[in-house]
Amino acid sequence: MNQDSSQRIVEPLRRWIASATPGARLPSTRALVAEHGASAATVQRALRTLAAEGAVETRPGTGTFVRAARAAPPTDYSWQTAALGAPERSIPSISTALRSRPPESIALHSGYPDDELLPVRLVRSAIARAGRSGAAVDRPPTVGDPDLRAWFAGELAARTIASAAAPRASDVVILPGSQSGLGAIFRGLVGSGGPLLVESPTYWGAIRAAAQIGVRLVPVASGPDGPDPEAIDRAFRETGARALYAQPSFANPTGAQWTTDRADRVLEIVRDHGAFLIEDDWAHDFGIDAEPRPLAGRDDSGHVVYLRSLTKSVSPAIRVAAAIVRGPARDRILSDVATESMYVSGLLQAIARDVVTQPAWETHRRTVRGILRDRRDQLVAAVQEHAPRAHLTRIPSGGLNLWVQLAEGIDADRVVRDCAAAGVMIAPGSEWFPAEASGPFVRLNYSGPEPHRFAEAARMLGGVLDGVS
Amino acid sequence: MNQDSSQRIVEPLRRWIASATPGARLPSTRALVAEHGASAATVQRALRTLAAEGAVETRPGTGTFVRAARAAPPTDYSWQTAALGAPERSIPSISTALRSRPPESIALHSGYPDDELLPVRLVRSAIARAGRSGAAVDRPPTVGDPDLRAWFAGELAARTIASAAAPRASDVVILPGSQSGLGAIFRGLVGSGGPLLVESPTYWGAIRAAAQIGVRLVPVASGPDGPDPEAIDRAFRETGARALYAQPSFANPTGAQWTTDRADRVLEIVRDHGAFLIEDDWAHDFGIDAEPRPLAGRDDSGHVVYLRSLTKSVSPAIRVAAAIVRGPARDRILSDVATESMYVSGLLQAIARDVVTQPAWETHRRTVRGILRDRRDQLVAAVQEHAPRAHLTRIPSGGLNLWVQLAEGIDADRVVRDCAAAGVMIAPGSEWFPAEASGPFVRLNYSGPEPHRFAEAARMLGGVLDGVS
Numbered sequence: 001m002n003q004d005s006s007q008r009i010v011e012p013l014r015r016w017i018a019s020a021t022p023g024a025r026l027p028s029t030r031a032l033v034a035e036h037g038a039s040a041a042t043v044q045r046a047l048r049t050l051a052a053e054g055a056v057e058t059r060p061g062t063g064t065f066v067r068a069a070r071a072a073p074p075t076d077y078s079w080q081t082a083a084l085g086a087p088e089r090s091i092p093s094i095s096t097a098l099r100s101r102p103p104e105s106i107a108l109h110s111g112y113p114d115d116e117l118l119p120v121r122l123v124r125s126a127i128a129r130a131g132r133s134g135a136a137v138d139r140p141p142t143v144g145d146p147d148l149r150a151w152f153a154g155e156l157a158a159r160t161i162a163s164a165a166a167p168r169a170s171d172v173v174i175l176p177g178s179q180s181g182l183g184a185i186f187r188g189l190v191g192s193g194g195p196l197l198v199e200s201p202t203y204w205g206a207i208r209a210a211a212q213i214g215v216r217l218v219p220v221a222s223g224p225d226g227p228d229p230e231a232i233d234r235a236f237r238e239t240g241a242r243a244l245y246a247q248p249s250f251a252n253p254t255g256a257q258w259t260t261d262r263a264d265r266v267l268e269i270v271r272d273h274g275a276f277l278i279e280d281d282w283a284h285d286f287g288i289d290a291e292p293r294p295l296a297g298r299d300d301s302g303h304v305v306y307l308r309s310l311t312k313s314v315s316p317a318i319r320v321a322a323a324i325v326r327g328p329a330r331d332r333i334l335s336d337v338a339t340e341s342m343y344v345s346g347l348l349q350a351i352a353r354d355v356v357t358q359p360a361w362e363t364h365r366r367t368v369r370g371i372l373r374d375r376r377d378q379l380v381a382a383v384q385e386h387a388p389r390a391h392l393t394r395i396p397s398g399g400l401n402l403w404v405q406l407a408e409g410i411d412a413d414r415v416v417r418d419c420a421a422a423g424v425m426i427a428p429g430s431e432w433f434p435a436e437a438s439g440p441f442v443r444l445n446y447s448g449p450e451p452h453r454f455a456e457a458a459r460m461l462g463g464v465l466d467g468v469s
Numbered sequence: 470m471n472q473d474s475s476q477r478i479v480e481p482l483r484r485w486i487a488s489a490t491p492g493a494r495l496p497s498t499r500a501l502v503a504e505h506g507a508s509a510a511t512v513q514r515a516l517r518t519l520a521a522e523g524a525v526e527t528r529p530g531t532g533t534f535v536r537a538a539r540a541a542p543p544t545d546y547s548w549q550t551a552a553l554g555a556p557e558r559s560i561p562s563i564s565t566a567l568r569s570r571p572p573e574s575i576a577l578h579s580g581y582p583d584d585e586l587l588p589v590r591l592v593r594s595a596i597a598r599a600g601r602s603g604a605a606v607d608r609p610p611t612v613g614d615p616d617l618r619a620w621f622a623g624e625l626a627a628r629t630i631a632s633a634a635a636p637r638a639s640d641v642v643i644l645p646g647s648q649s650g651l652g653a654i655f656r657g658l659v660g661s662g663g664p665l666l667v668e669s670p671t672y673w674g675a676i677r678a679a680a681q682i683g684v685r686l687v688p689v690a691s692g693p694d695g696p697d698p699e700a701i702d703r704a705f706r707e708t709g710a711r712a713l714y715a716q717p718s719f720a721n722p723t724g725a726q727w728t729t730d731r732a733d734r735v736l737e738i739v740r741d742h743g744a745f746l747i748e749d750d751w752a753h754d755f756g757i758d759a760e761p762r763p764l765a766g767r768d769d770s771g772h773v774v775y776l777r778s779l780t781k782s783v784s785p786a787i788r789v790a791a792a793i794v795r796g797p798a799r800d801r802i803l804s805d806v807a808t809e810s811m812y813v814s815g816l817l818q819a820i821a822r823d824v825v826t827q828p829a830w831e832t833h834r835r836t837v838r839g840i841l842r843d844r845r846d847q848l849v850a851a852v853q854e855h856a857p858r859a860h861l862t863r864i865p866s867g868g869l870n871l872w873v874q875l876a877e878g879i880d881a882d883r884v885v886r887d888c889a890a891a892g893v894m895i896a897p898g899s900e901w902f903p904a905e906a907s908g909p910f911v912r913l914n915y916s917g918p919e920p921h922r923f924a925e926a927a928r929m930l931g932g933v934l935d936g937v938s
Contacts (some may be wrong), residue, residue, distance in 0.1 A: 048826070052623025053622075053638060054635065075769070083744060085800075087801065098812075127600030127816070128600050131600065137592060138786065139785035142567065147476070147518065154520065157521065166523065175642075196916055274551055275552060298869055301545075302546045316606065317606060317607065319645075319813075327555060328546060328549050329549050336681065339680075339681045342646060342648045342674070345786050345817060347784075347787070348817070357475075411623065
């Protein structure tokens with residue numbers, strides 16, 4: 001009774017219907033059974049799918065017919081204009097990083113790692129186990145599964161310095177993905193109209209979450225080594241902000257990792273201003289030459305709100321993340337999470353916990369590190385050889401991206417369009433800037449499919465840059 | 470390598486630790502292997518879990534020890550008070566319906582159906598299939614899986630009257646649960662500070678979502694037959710609201726189902742005011758003596774935004790819902806969904822689609838109808854016999870709840886507390902009122918565990934009511 005078995009019939013039928021006259025009678029169920037070597041139930045399921053799509057209609061006792069294209073005029077929805085009004089806030093359009101890949105083209109634009117980088121076998125067997133367990137039908141507590149919370153706490157505890165108190169399971173709030181977590185944290189700690197310091201450039205999902213809530217972003221320039229602590233201090237002073245959002249390990253897009261000195265200095269400033277540091281440890285599982293160094297592991301007084309997701313490292317299908325947050329801020333954020341999502345699927349939590357507590361998970365992480373190193377080095381070498389006009393701001397020691405500066409005066413959006421036409425998808429740097437971009441940048445992701453085509457991709461980029469320079 | 474196997478050891482070890490002196494040495498791995506008949510890997514996983522919780526510490530080469538309770542003073546988080554400020558809005562606390570059940574007590578408070586009412590076998594085999602398919606590792610489009618969208622459209626199309634255009638798959642936005650959908654719809658169509666007409670009483674999750682966004686609720690009284698159309702007309706006129714939230718089929722908590730006359734009259738009023746009707750068809754799969762009659766199936770001009778969830782009828786672990794919405798309102802809502810959740814787990818979507826497209830799903834729905842009828846009738850009879858002071862406002866023809874009015878002057882919250890003390894969990898009616906309750910009510914859910922104890926529960930309720938009257 002595999003659903004895919006009916007899909008196998010739906011596709012050829014769709015093609016048949018597309019070339020048939022409206023009103024034409026489809027072959028009988030018996031004929032379709034014979035033609036496709038499928039069961040009658042499977043054929044009927046395929047017909048139901050087509051009927052639901054409006055492609056066919058079934059007249060009981062007579063047969064199934066290609067539906068006549070309706071000549072009805074399009075509905076007029078203009079009354080909605082007044083009801084909707086202008087949107088409260090202007091939200092950036094969906095990022096290039098979420099676009100699917102046109103056939104044939106090389107994808108350096110996506111933010112999601114290729115299957116090669118995922119623990120596919122572990123995920124599949126964890127799903128099978130979870131499907132047999134209570135997790136298939138149970139409702140977990142709003143705050144999350146106790147064992148998964150303990151695991152997240154333990155992960156951060158392993159990177160907590162001796163002088164700071166290790167986080168406890170009770171500090172952990174399970175989230176349905178880190179994007180949802182950003183919304184909950186920004187609403188809880190900043191709120192509509194409130195100021196929030198961010199690195200510039202910074203993660204587009206954070207910019208988008210802030211825009212939707214009406215959080216007022218205060219950009220602080222961040223280079224290959226992270227933001228200047230004195231600039232952060234100044235921005236806190238001038239705006240009265242009570243929170244800073246940052247990615248101190250392998251920032252997206254720059255790849256910057258803060259030194260421990262810089263981390264301590266920024267933490268000191270955050271403490272002085274009685275503020276929160278919202279630490280997005282998005283690349284925790286993607287260290288290459290360095291380990292992630294969570295600032296939360298250096299914090300003893302609840303100033304760091306720590307966010308970690310498993311979506312990119314376990315599977316895009318396992319949308320599970322966690323916020324680790326102490327003090328009353330935890331309750332504020334939990335209340336928002338409860339309202340927005342009520343609870344996170346216990347099935348996804350059980351699968352995530354199963355995967356990350358297998359001994360094979362550590363082996364997988366080591367494998368990923370090696371693959372990422374190869375991919376990064378290959379793309380770096382290809383860009384240096386074939387696209388000399390593309391300036392690599394930094395060879396990142398972790399993460400998934402190269403951040404590339406283009407010569408002054410070049411239109412990065414045009415470069416992105418020309419590259420797409422040539423057959424390589426890349427992302428325009430402007431999507432990572434909360435305000436105007438500080439220059440023309442593009443982002444190249446080395447975790448996508450077909451790494452053997454990196455040289456080809458770099459040649460296309462090189463050709464486009466030669467053309468626009 | 471089943472995770473549950475280590476849980477089997479964690480529990481007895483926790484008890485052992487609780488009664489041990491700090492610093493005590495745990496039995497060796499070898500001893501634990503022998504004692505529990507588990508593998509060394511399983512024992513080590515159990516010890517890691519306990520270490521992550523801070524219950525034990527492992528000294529390499531020496532052994533594992535019960536951790537000494539730290540004498541460190543509690544951390545002072547009072548600095549957070551100023552950083553957090555007062556919350557932007559006061560959000561009601563988490564509903565009684567989400568509480569877990571104390572051991573031994575009878576649960577009539579929960580909003581989630583018992584396993585007996587879930588298609589457990591279908592869910593388990595769908596999980597197994599999805600785990601072997603691409604859904605285990607793929608990222609679906611933000612708007613949702615095309616086949617699942619087609620299924621949701623087809624479901625509503627089957628209840629669309631001939632004179633209205635059937636919804637298409639492109640009108641469907643897949644959501645990570647209906648609670649999340651309420652947030653997206655309220656933000657998209659009403660926005661912070663905007664007025665929203667709601668039935669009173671109405672679903673507590675909608676009240677909570679509105680409170681978080683800062684939507685201004687305009688309650689319209691709703692009785693056993695639904696709200697008075699003229700009262701809705703008046704409320705639209707007086708407030709300039711552009712949206713009404715309602716549950717026209719088997720409303721939670723009252724069980725009311727609107728007649729088609731009332732539905733048409735309300736739709737007409739909604740159209741006259743250029744407004745949206747947000748129809749929450751939460752009990753679509755829980756008809757008993759009647760079928761749900763979606764208003765969206767009578768709408769031809771994009772006035773009805775239709776919300777349907779599979780969480781309660783498929784499994785609480787499969788958090789998948791859909792909004793069906795036409796015109797520019799769809800784009801407004803989709804933009805919010807993209808920002809808040811980015812996309813819904815493709816694994817959960819594949820499982821949901823698999824379950825609802827099996828022929829056995831229809832059989833299951835018929836079975837559920839029969840079970841719900843028995844449970845409803847048994848609880849009604851038990852209340853009538855053993856708790857005559859509890860006034861049933863209506864015998865609902867669908868849904869999961871009895872809405873019970875108490876005599877004037879009775880403190881419903883006290884009744885709830887006294888019932889809990891006596892051993893039966895029920896929910897206070899006040900949670901379903903957007904403002905002050907119109908009288909003392911309690912809600913009794915007949916879909917929970919142990920229906921054979923309904924008579925016992927009704928006797929407890931009867932005893933409590935005798936005591937407070």
